[in-house]
Amino acid sequence: MQITVYGIKNCDTMKKAFAWLNEQGMAYQFHDYKKSGVPTALLAQWAARWGWEALLKKTGTTWRKIPETERLDLDEARALLLLNACPSLIRRPIVMIDGEAALAGFAADGWMQALRQRTQESGNPS
Structure with a gap:
C-alpha cells in the first residue's frame, strides 16, 4: 500500500498526523x-x-488576507485557481492511497478505519 500525505510540514494538524502514522508503523511519503x-x-x-x-x-490567516472581492461568490473553477495560487488554503492533511484520494483532514479513528479497509481490500492481513 503506497501512502502519500499532502500538507504543510509545520502545521499542528500535520504534526499529529505524522505522529499517528509513525505510531502505527505506516510507511508514507510526504x-x-x-x-x-x-x-x-x-x-x-x-x-x-x-x-x-x-x-x-x-x-x-491566509484566508483572511485574501481580498474580500476574491472570496465572494466563489465557484469551483475560481476556488481551484485560488487553491493552486495559495496552497496554504488547502485543507490538510490530504492522503492518497495507491494513487486514490482517500482521506481529508485528520481524525485518528477515521484514518484507522480507512487504512484497515484498504488493507483488507488489497488482501493483506490487518
Missing part, C-alpha cells in the same frame, strides 16, 4: 504543497472526491 505546489489535476481530483468547499481552509 508532499509539502507549500514548497512543491499541487498539480491542478490533483486538486480537481480532490474536489471531485470531497467537493471544492471541503478543500478550502477558511479558518487561517
